[in-house]
Amino acid sequence: MVKVAKPKVNGSIGNGNITSEFTMNNPNIPACVLKVEVLKWFLVCTVACTCVVVVYIQWTHIWMLRAEMCEITQRFRNFRPLETARTEAGVCCDSAVCYGVCCYHRFPERRKHDRYKRDVTEQRKPRKRRQTERHTFIHLVPVSSQSYNDHDTTVLSWAVGQSRGEGLQVSGDTVTVEAEGTYFIYSQVLYKNTTWLMGHVITKRLKGAETKLMKCLKSMPSSVSQPLNTCYTAGIYFLESGSTLQLSVPRKSAELILTAHATFMGLFSI
Numbered sequence: 001m002v003k004v005a006k007p008k009v010n011g012s013i014g015n016g017n018i019t020s021e022f023t024m025n026n027p028n029i030p031a032c033v034l035k036v037e038v039l040k041w042f043l044v045c046t047v048a049c050t051c052v053v054v055v056y057i058q059w060t061h062i063w064m065l066r067a068e069m070c071e072i073t074q075r076f077r078n079f080r081p082l083e084t085a086r087t088e089a090g091v092c093c094d095s096a097v098c099y100g101v102c103c104y105h106r107f108p109e110r111r112k113h114d115r116y117k118r119d120v121t122e123q124r125k126p127r128k129r130r131q132t133e134r135h136t137f138i139h140l141v142p143v144s145s146q147s148y149n150d151h152d153t154t155v156l157s158w159a160v161g162q163s164r165g166e167g168l169q170v171s172g173d174t175v176t177v178e179a180e181g182t183y184f185i186y187s188q189v190l191y192k193n194t195t196w197l198m199g200h201v202i203t204k205r206l207k208g209a210e211t212k213l214m215k216c217l218k219s220m221p222s223s224v225s226q227p228l229n230t231c232y233t234a235g236i237y238f239l240e241s242g243s244t245l246q247l248s249v250p251r252k253s254a255e256l257i258l259t260a261h262a263t264f265m266g267l268f269s270i
Contacts, residue, residue, distance in 0.1 A: 139162045141260040142256075143156075147252045153251070155247075161260060167269065182236060183237060183239050187232070191256060200247055206242060207242070
């Protein structure tokens with residue numbers, strides 16, 4: 001049995017070039033034995049370094065836990081007794097009873113923040129209600145149409161389908177604006193006419209002045225027995241108090257479908 005001495009390594013293991021005083025004095029020792037011994041020492045050193053690192057990490061973790069426990073202990077020393085908290089109108093929760101702590105007493109800044117948030121919410125609620133009350137709209141459905149041969153027009157008369165507020169009033173074929181503001185206006189007409197082009201106009205009248213706000217044109221089909229087509233238009237306009245709106249078709253005796261789902265008009269404040 002060969003007694004192997006501890007080699008003194010001066011080379012690298014990876015490329016197989018190992019030179020040492022031991023190999024020079026003992027040339028009969030096989031190279032594989034030397035490699036095994038060197039590998040053993042390398043594994044021992046690796047395990048030792050790993051153990052040192054693990055111990056250091058564990059010690060650091062324990063030190064952090066001790067520091068955290070000291071901080072928690074210092075906080076609990078500053079807590080007030082449960083009886084003192086009750087006498088000062090603090091609201092105590094069940095989870096804090098075992099510590100003799102009042103939640104609202106421990107965090108007065110949270111109580112102030114909650115009270116401020118509640119006050120701000122209560123102030124905003126009436127404002128939202130007032131804005132809803134000012135939101136006025138009216139939706140009109142057709143009742144009848146009347147043709148004027150002198151002006152070559154057909155005018156529609158309306159009835160209120162839905163409405164809210166008193167800023168808009170309908171009378172026959174006109175809508176009167178009583179509360180000035182910016183309004184979204186929309187309209188649609190279903191035509192049943194053999195004329196190749198149909199359309200309608202929304203006109204605003206104020207103190208004798210007449211302004212055409214919107215026009216809608218639509219070509220009619222000519223290859224069917226009953227030509228039907230709709231024309232929809234919408235826009236945003238500022239309407240003064242006392243102004244009136246009227247929808248008219250620039251063609252006398254125009255054939256229209258007067259149903260609520262096909263022909264309608266409306267406006268609402270924005």
